[in-house]
Amino acid sequence: MKNVKSEKRPHVVVIGAGFGGVKVAKSFTNKNVDVTLIDRNNYHLFQPLLYQVSTAVLAEAEIAYPVRAFFRKNKNVDFFLGEVTNFDLEQKKVITDQGSVSYDYLVVAAGATTNYFGMESVEKNSFAMKTLDESVVIRNHILQLFERADKETDAAKRKALLTFVCVGGGPTGVEESGALSELIYSVLKQEYHKLDFSDVDIKLIEATDRVLPMMPEDLRDETVNVLRSKKVDVRLNTQVMDYDGEKITFKDGEVVPTETVIWAAGVKAVPVMAKLGAAMDRAGRVIVEKTLQVPNHPEVYAIGDNAHFMQGERPLATIAPVATQQAVVCVNNILNSIEGKDLEYFEYHDVGSMATIGAGDAVMFKGIMKSKGFIAWAAWMVVHLMRLAGTHANVTVVLKWMWNFFSGTRLGRIITAH
Amino acid sequence: MKNVKSEKRPHVVVIGAGFGGVKVAKSFTNKNVDVTLIDRNNYHLFQPLLYQVSTAVLAEAEIAYPVRAFFRKNKNVDFFLGEVTNFDLEQKKVITDQGSVSYDYLVVAAGATTNYFGMESVEKNSFAMKTLDESVVIRNHILQLFERADKETDAAKRKALLTFVCVGGGPTGVEESGALSELIYSVLKQEYHKLDFSDVDIKLIEATDRVLPMMPEDLRDETVNVLRSKKVDVRLNTQVMDYDGEKITFKDGEVVPTETVIWAAGVKAVPVMAKLGAAMDRAGRVIVEKTLQVPNHPEVYAIGDNAHFMQGERPLATIAPVATQQAVVCVNNILNSIEGKDLEYFEYHDVGSMATIGAGDAVMFKGIMKSKGFIAWAAWMVVHLMRLAGTHANVTVVLKWMWNFFSGTRLGRIITAH
The missing domain is CATH 3.50.50.60 (FAD/NAD(P)-binding domain)
Incomplete structure (x- = not known):
């Protein structure tokens, strides 16, 4: 032995x-x-x-x-x-x-x-989007609101049901408000035959004077313009003071009735x-x-x-x-x-930053390189697919993005028990 | 006007x-x-x-x-x-x-x-599989059990965690027990490096003397043989008397400790x-x-x-x-x-019946036509895809089945908050 x-x-x-x-x-x-x-x-x-x-x-x-x-x-x-x-x-x-x-x-x-920065009312009543379950809760909530709005006879209540507020002008807030606009105006609008979509109001709220702070000024302007063309009401220099679950209050005193505040203002x-x-x-x-x-x-x-x-x-x-x-x-x-060797010091090598602002539209920036529109979106797609785990997911995700782009439909619109 | x-x-x-x-x-x-x-x-x-x-x-x-x-x-x-x-x-x-x-x-x-046929203990403690949410609950439960078994040091408790009982020898019970065997022995077994898979026990329990009652005898025998070759313990003439959430009791007095009873015995x-x-x-x-x-x-x-x-x-x-x-x-x-016309009488035209008993294996029967194995599975796939709603789902579902068949992996193994 x-x-x-x-x-x-x-x-x-x-x-x-x-x-x-x-x-x-x-x-x-x-x-x-x-x-x-x-x-x-x-x-x-x-x-x-x-x-x-x-x-x-x-x-x-x-x-x-x-x-x-x-x-x-x-x-x-x-x-x-x-x-x-x-x-x-x-x-x-x-x-x-x-x-x-x-x-x-x-x-x-x-x-x-x-990060709610200590605002308890916001933490209690708004939606976060950092976990998978949180994102599913948001999907179910949005789809449910349209079903409720379709049955609601009171005009003011219906308007509140169809008001969606994203807070935070970073990539998450920008991408969420853009995607929400596409879901609502390109997909849901075709399927609610009786609902008046002029009641829909999507807002992107940012406390500072800029969205996507890591981007240069012209790409930031481009982002705001594209979002506004998608009927997203982009509000800069607007600070949230309170949200009780029924109405959100801004620092200038404006009050907006809504059941949907998606908080993407900090981590x-x-x-x-x-x-x-x-x-x-x-x-x-x-x-x-x-x-x-x-x-x-x-x-x-x-x-x-x-x-x-x-x-x-x-x-x-x-x-x-x-x-x-x-x-x-x-x-x-x-x-x-x-192995008893000396340790290394870390140094970050910039790989640039990018954000989609819609299907077929993105902004990207690295050093002196800038790009926007379809080319930037294609680059965004490639970079995200490279990082996505699993070859199979790559295939089905590309299929869905293509499908989405050409047919303008969304396949996952199911309300689950979450 | x-x-x-x-x-x-x-x-x-x-x-x-x-x-x-x-x-x-x-x-x-x-x-x-x-x-x-x-x-x-x-x-x-x-x-x-x-x-x-x-x-x-x-x-x-x-x-x-x-x-x-x-x-x-x-x-x-x-x-x-x-x-x-x-x-x-x-x-x-x-x-x-x-x-x-x-x-x-x-x-x-x-x-x-x-249909629990009035058995309250079973209704309270077993899993049903008639709704989307119920099927997700089962998925989360099974995946969670393997994580718990991986940490469990008590051999008897571990054995109970790895015992899965499907009740009902109709298509649902047959398909579920076969798919469970493939998930566990082909996929999970590769990924739990320390777990002893000889502790796994999958049972299919049927009260009568036959599975898939709409099928002819030779296809029923084939089904039982295939399931047994997949290490499914098929028990005919076995009736469930009670299930308290920890152990299931059969009519002959046998008691099997398990946290998983999937009830597919009736609607x-x-x-x-x-x-x-x-x-x-x-x-x-x-x-x-x-x-x-x-x-x-x-x-x-x-x-x-x-x-x-x-x-x-x-x-x-x-x-x-x-x-x-x-x-x-x-x-x-x-x-x-x-339109004030006479009404029609309904008459059903038989289209046959089929069931999968594994990836690449099925049985089908119509009138005097019988088929089994890969050909039957291919037919099963075509028929199900034709009935499935949405072209996009067809494409991704075929991709997943192919992926599954050739690579032996399962992509949806995530435990959600259900």
Whole structure:
């Protein structure tokens, strides 16, 4: 009998199966470590397309990919379904609602949640759109409102049912209000034979003087013009003060009756970050070292939406390319630590930014490169398909976008029990 | 100014947007009547493929088609979202939870619900699979059980978590148990690196001595053999006595610990049928005239799962072809009534029956024609695609079936908030 000594390999625990966490786990698949990837959902969610689920363009499964399917052939990566509730940094344990998990190295890539900036009435009554379930709730709600409006005989009540307010002029608010306009005026208008669609009012509310702040001025203007041509009432310099579920109040005193406020005005790191006990910024992100380590805990890393990383004059934005680039450096540094080597410093390489403003229309910007219209939309499509998990989803998503573009219909318009 | 007299056209109200109800409404689109189609869901559901949603083959939207989309170009057909709670046959009104609707002619095509034959413990603790939401609940439950089993250290508890009992040897039970076997042994087995799949136990329980009673003996035997080769424990002559949510008890005293009992042992007409006040059979179906009229109410018709119609020695089965053939005669008779003509008698023309017993395997039977294996499966696929609503769904569903067949993966394995 051979004398086999089972050597314990370093155990890396990764919290979060978003862009950053999945990239970390994938980068460890052929390395001499064991990985446990923890998420509260059993799927990786392609958040940039949540707005398409909420407006009945795509189905849930097309933007959600089972985490275990990534690691079918990688026996050193295990998945753990559970929600992290605390950390035991002394004992090197992650505490979840399904039990605790020990680690040698920990990567916190748990992502972000909606930031209401302390406005309780808005948090209680508006719709968020950061999770798959939230986007399905919005879809069901919108479709239900049209059914109710179709039966409503009181003109004022009907008008309120058909008023939709998106708050936040970032990509989510811009894309959501544009997609909503297309759903309503291109699809639903054909199918409600008795409803007067001049009652419909879609508003995009932005507190500052600009939408898509990462874009140059001419593309921002283009975005506003395109949205207005789609009958979206774009309101800049307009601040929300209160929303009681029946009417939204702006700072200038204007009151708009509506049952639909979609809040896309800000994000913050998931609350459990505070349990790390490290210094955080106002958005709840841990202020990490240049190596992406959490200060005083060299075995703990924070990346993506969970890391505050200064580069130049301001912290990096909470976008997918930052998370995936940080994932690579984080993996290198854990391997460097194991091998006793020096650690790397992280540096972000700009890949540009883009946003769709309708089927066949987008804006994109990188360095001095700018593009808009159909070319930008085609680029947007290619980039999003490349990042989308699963070849099959690519095929069906392209089919749906084409279908949508040419036939002007939406296939997922079903009200489920959510 | 022309002297225009607006003539009131006959108003036909159709309850139920299933195979029968949609066929009725479609047949009236170019006629001189107004139609209101009522359903408690905003979609037409392709019930024969519910088992594929419950086993993560297809997505919800692929078997659910928005009712209004059928009638986009037909201004004489209106949709009304609501659940029928009663009838006012004197005043010719249908009462719903969203208000009442008056009719000149009424077609009741409200479909069927699960029949527990009075077994309260089973009704309370088992899963039904007659609605879209029920099939999603089953999918989430199964996927969740594997995540729990993966963490469970107690062997007996783990075994119970991995025991799945389908009750009822009709097409639904046969198809569900076969699809479950493929999901578990072909897909999940590859992705749970630590779980021992010899703990998995899938049972198909049938009270009589045969599965698929409409099939000839050799095809029934073939079905049982194929299921057993897929590790489904097929139990004939086995009757369920009780299920408390933790263990199922059979008539011979055997007790099997399980958290999953899928009840597909019977259907009955929706309960509101009793409010029609007409004579019904034991399955709650109204015993209709040969013209499909409800006795004593010549302006009221019942079709499909809501009609008890004797032909030969036994009542017609509750299957889609009966409903759609009855829809045609029902429409003819309403038009005949309006025009003062004699009414037709209904006669069912057998179109045969078929069931899949796995990807690439099915049985089919019509008159003296029999087929099994891949040819029968290809025929099953064509027939189901022809009946499935929407060209786009056809394309994506074929893609998924092909994908499934060749790559052995399932794409919809996401646990949603249901």
